[in-house]
Amino acid sequence: MDLKSQHKIKEILNKARKERKSTKRLIKSFSAVKPMLLDNAFEDAHDFVFKRTDCLVCANCCKTSSPIIINKDVERISAHLRMKAGDFVVKYLRIDEDEDYVFQQTPCIFLNEDNTCQIYDIRPKACREYPHTNRKNMYEILELTYKNSMVCPAVYEILLRLEDVGR
Ligand code: SF4
Numbered sequence: 456m457d458l459k460s461q462h463k464i465k466e467i468l469n470k471a472r473k474e475r476k477s478t479k480r481l482i483k484s485f486s487a488v489k490p491m492l493l494d495n496a497f498e499d500a501h502d503f504v505f506k507r508t509d510c511l512v513c514a515n516c517c518k519t520s521s522p523i524i525i526n527k528d529v530e531r532i533s534a535h536l537r538m539k540a541g542d543f544v545v546k547y548l549r550i551d552e553d554e555d556y557v558f559q560q561t562p563c564i565f566l567n568e569d570n571t572c573q574i575y576d577i578r579p580k581a582c583r584e585y586p587h588t589n590r591k592n593m594y595e596i597l598e599l600t601y602k603n604s605m606v607c608p609a610v611y612e613i614l615l616r617l618e619d620v621g622r
């Protein structure tokens with residue numbers, strides 16, 4: 456399994472959407488797994504899959520969803536752009552249904568045509584941490600991980616590698 460071509464990435468995303476019910480069942484089975492075991496299994500699968508993934512070919516996260524933007528992101532990015540924080544908020548952000556700041560538009564305004572990020576070194580914290588599959592306490596974000604499996608082909612591949620964890 457390599458996620459290094461557009462064709463493969465599309466194929467995996469189509470499969471993830473088609474198989475979402477079985478992904479939901481898999482996610483539910485994780486509730487019986489000890490948190491540390493689950494974290495270790497996710498971390499191993501994350502490392503395995505991302506060694507075989509080229510995010511610059513994909514960029515589906517940047518194209519289809521917005522990260523949550525926290526105050527520190529606003530301060531850092533607006534300073535970099537030599538803008539006042541308030542002007543940055545008005546120009547680029549909106550408040551979503553969960554009352555979080557997100558970018559006004561998708562694909563992301565900072566995404567270049569070659570899928571690189573114009574503000575990569577100072578990108579939002581949520582972009583640095585996406586898709587959140589190598590963090591502690593994965594049990595806390597299983598619903599989000601389920602949703603991300605239909606945005607990020609790597610998340611779907613990671614979940615496929617965890618099929619035996621809940622058994
Ligand atoms: S800021 Fe950069 S990494 Fe984050 S969504 Fe935009 S293009 Fe992607």
Ligand code: SF4
Nearest residue numbers: 510513514515516607
């Ligand atoms: S994190 Fe996932 S959705 Fe984003 S570019 Fe990489 S493989 Fe694609």
